[in-house]
Amino acid sequence: MAFSTCLTSSLRPALAALHWAAPRQCRGLSTPQGAEPSLDLRGIFPPLATPFSPSQEVDYAQLEGNLRRYASIPFRGLVVLGSNGEYPYLAPRERVDVVSCVRRALPRDRLLLAGSGCESTQATIELTVSMAEAGADVALVVTPCYYRGAMTTAALVHHYTEVGDASPIPVVLYSVPANTGLDLSMDAVITLAQHPNIIGIKDSGGDITRMGLMVHKTKQEDFQVLAGSAGFLLASYAVGASGGVCALANVLGDPLCQLDHLCREGRWQEARDLQHRLIEPNTAVTRRFGIPGLKKAMEWFGYYGGPCRAPLAPLSPVQVEELKSTFSANGWL
Numbered sequence: 001m002a003f004s005t006c007l008t009s010s011l012r013p014a015l016a017a018l019h020w021a022a023p024r025q026c027r028g029l030s031t032p033q034g035a036e037p038s039l040d041l042r043g044i045f046p047p048l049a050t051p052f053s054p055s056q057e058v059d060y061a062q063l064e065g066n067l068r069r070y071a072s073i074p075f076r077g078l079v080v081l082g083s084n085g086e087y088p089y090l091a092p093r094e095r096v097d098v099v100s101c102v103r104r105a106l107p108r109d110r111l112l113l114a115g116s117g118c119e120s121t122q123a124t125i126e127l128t129v130s131m132a133e134a135g136a137d138v139a140l141v142v143t144p145c146y147y148r149g150a151m152t153t154a155a156l157v158h159h160y161t162e163v164g165d166a167s168p169i170p171v172v173l174y175s176v177p178a179n180t181g182l183d184l185s186m187d188a189v190i191t192l193a194q195h196p197n198i199i200g201i202k203d204s205g206g207d208i209t210r211m212g213l214m215v216h217k218t219k220q221e222d223f224q225v226l227a228g229s230a231g232f233l234l235a236s237y238a239v240g241a242s243g244g245v246c247a248l249a250n251v252l253g254d255p256l257c258q259l260d261h262l263c264r265e266g267r268w269q270e271a272r273d274l275q276h277r278l279i280e281p282n283t284a285v286t287r288r289f290g291i292p293g294l295k296k297a298m299e300w301f302g303y304y305g306g307p308c309r310a311p312l313a314p315l316s317p318v319q320v321e322e323l324k325s326t327f328s329a330n331g332w333l
Contacts, residue, residue: 039138039170041200041224042242042264043076044256045113046249047084049295050098051306058094060101062304067105069303073253076243077111078102079140083179083204084247084291087115089309092127096134103135113245117142117174121159125166132169139163139171140202145180153188160188164197173201176228178287189214193223202245204228212239230256230282234275237263248282251297252332277330284326289315293323300324300333 051062070078080102081087081095090098099114106112114136116128121144128139141163145151164171173192175184183205192198200223203211214225227236230246233256249256255274262271285294292315295305307314315323327333 037199037224037242038222039111039199040242041076041111041172041226043074044243044249044253044260045077045079045111045226045245046070046075046253047079047082047245047247048102049250049291049298049305050081050085050090051304052309054307056307056309058090058098059304059306060097062306063098063101064105066298066303067102070253071105071107074257075110075249075253077113077137078106079113079115079245080136081115082140082174082245083142083176084250084294085115086291086309086312089312092130095127096130099131099134099136111137113138113140113172115140115142115174117144119144119146121162124159124163128163128167128169128171132167136169138199139167139169140174141171142174142176143180143182143184145182148180148182151182153185156184156188157191160192160198161195164192164195167197170197170199171195172199172226174204175201176204178204186210186213186217190217193218193221196222198223200224200226200242202226202228206232208232208235208239211236211241215240229286230259231279231286233259233278234263234271246282247286247294248278250294250303251285251301252278252281255332277332280326280330281332284323289319289323293319296320296323297327300327 051059051066053059080098103112112135114131116124116131116139118124118127124141131139143156144159160173173184177183189201203225206229211225224242227233227241227244230244230248233244233246246256255278259271259274262274285297292308292312295308296315298305324333
């Protein structure tokens with residue numbers, strides 16, 4: 001199987017007692033009005049890091065330990081096998097086993113999104129079916145990109161249409177140009193939003209104009225836009241995004257849920273102040289130090305980070321100090 005190369009009126013109750021069938025009236029955000037989505041993706045989803053043992057085997061006991069910690073945070077759900085899960089480094093059997101492990105530990109009222117994008121359409125369909133059988137609620141499908149020069153709008157529309165037709169669970173598109181070198185075009189998104197089994201996109205590009213246009217151009221469809229990073233979460237909400245799949249939520253889950261809460265209440269000044277404190281830590285665990293930085297930061301907040309799989313290398317002592325300084329300077333350590 002081919003590997004992929006790679007998220008002010010009534011509001012939800014207080015975070016600690018959040019009910020996941022979220023209230024439908026949220027005046028604080030600029031979310032377009034219209035038919036309610038078939039599957040509500042509003043809220044924060046951490047794209048889980050995959051824990052490995054010192055011998056670089058998947059450590060399911062440590063994964064379960066992290067899940068117990070995350071259970072107390074009011075996430076809308078979890079994403080497994082995204083970019084931060086070291087998805088391309090996992091064998092096919094491991095991918096399915098990780099989804100099964102998370103599903104067993106996750107309450108049924110929290111959504112489980114599972115990465116199933118592969119380089120070929122056939123392999124993507126096969127893995128998507130396996131993810132559904134393992135308990136995933138939604139398939140998160142990254143753009144195939146090895147032959148990126150041939151990945152025209154027509155080719156990608158055909159790919160995702162075939163996957164959407166065959167998938168037993170809803171599909172969310174995944175555009176992460178930093179990893180794939182490929183942006184899913186606006187025309188492709190608009191076309192695919194009309195597919196009855198394609199319900200949204202995780203956009204990690206950070207182009208707020210593009211995200212706002214996606215929301216605007218798909219507002220008549222059952223389609224939701226998810227911000228792919230904590231660094232531009234508030235801005236994404238302001239233009240109508242439904243939620244966020246944010247690597248930083250592995251570390252600072254409660255603050256990101258609080259940011260979601262503030263935006264939905266229209267408490268924009270408080271939200272802006274909190275967003276400002278999240279930008280540098282987010283950059284540190286994404287673009288600057290990547291997954292090794294994310295896993296190191298997890299350890300400081302009581303989670304198991306552990307090693308990455310080779311060829312990803314651990315941080316140097318100097319990098320560790322730079323990472324810690326970034327969190328400390330913003331009041332998190």
